[in-house]
Amino acid sequence: MKPSPPIFALVDCNSFYASCEKVFAPGLEGSPVVVLSNNDGCIIARSAEARELGIRMGVPAFEISDLLETKDVAIFSTNYALYGDMSQRVMTILQKFTPTLEVYSIDEAFLDLSGMPLFDLHEYGRLICQTVVKWTGIPVSIGIAPTKTLAKLANDAAKDLPEKEGIMVWTDEETIDRYLGSLSAGQVWGIGPQHTRLLEKHGILTACDLKHVNEKWIRQHMGVMGERTVLELRGISCYPVDDNPSPKKGICTSRSFGRPVETYDDLEEATTSFVASVAEKLRKQKSVAQSLTVFVMTNRFARGPQYVNGMTITLPLATHHTAELIHHTRIILKKLFRKGYLYKKSGVIVNDIISQKTLQCTLWDDRNREKQEKITAAIDQINARMGKGKVRYAVQGTGRKWKMRQERLSPRYTTDWEELLVIELGKAPPQPLPIRGGAGLG
């Protein structure tokens, strides 16, 4: 039997973070909602209503505080506990619709629909959207096409055309070309600002132009990635759905501080907390790291003296143990620290990551290691049950003067018993903590 042509779906949650907040604040239905980045800095999510007000992605909130206030926009600090949990719920549902699901990001997934006995892809898409919104309250869009790149574009197009109700199926060449002609080259997945400029210079303006560009030319100017993108636009699939993502090759935790940090002790408290988080991520994917980078920086937007520095070491022994990583982090940090600067951010990166299995073979007889392993496992267990950071190393401190600003944080409705949504019969549903309007940002 001839194998059926590949068919991919891309499901994308609409304004994901803003939608999560709306699920638990039904009073905000129909009104503009934005979610801010860490430290309540920039706009990182906007509901459709907020987008209509002309609020752009990534702008610092303080720059548009007037608009936020006059238009009565609901503002939320980012709440990853909530979004991460909601994401898992959405992904679990999507799993029911395909044997092969790739969780591409917190709010997107590719579904391999190849070879499924489907008579009507459009109906299937509708069923997926309806199920997700019914079970989670999160609205989603879906694009279905012969390659991932086309599926992503179809999804984009569906969002722009209300009459499509968030569902777009591109299977025949004619339909595909018609829509590609109406989309700019820069909207194509994999074409960023640099390449958009380059393409424009050569008169390649629409996604359709890009599809028909000379292969040799694209290879020469945009490398293999550019070539693959063009092939994908032509319906030749270059990227399969990967439902078994490989472990991360580098892991980083870094944060801007809620207020400038001046003393070594505060900087150490923050930075060792970051490395503790890195260690946790390492253990979660059952890896150990062989190299460690620590970096610090002052506020590049401020006028004062600037200092940016980082240092990388090769670890004497590949590890994922918090205590060991903290030890090396402190050694580096002491070398990096200079008195007299106002530090705004620090971070920790581990690289040269290998599987912990590889390591165990060579260290089987090391008693200290065995003890470390037990302590770490116990800490992980307690923190998993009692909450992140309940047990931590003394150096991570309790002062947390550096902790990020989150003045408009919604409750962790779905991941903490203490913060469950309470609804009293006969009463209007409670409004979330953040006060609407721009107070505090002006």
Add this chain to the structure above:
DNA sequence: TCTGGGGTCCTAGGACCC
């Protein structure tokens, strides 16, 4: 006062080796 965080892959060029 206030400006995010965490990743991937590819390429060019240098170092090094034989």
Add this chain to the structure above:
DNA sequence: TCTGGGGTCCTAGGACCC
């Protein structure tokens, strides 16, 4: 008159993604 050349590994930096 003429300076060797080719393969491989590593690293930094660029471009992209959400």
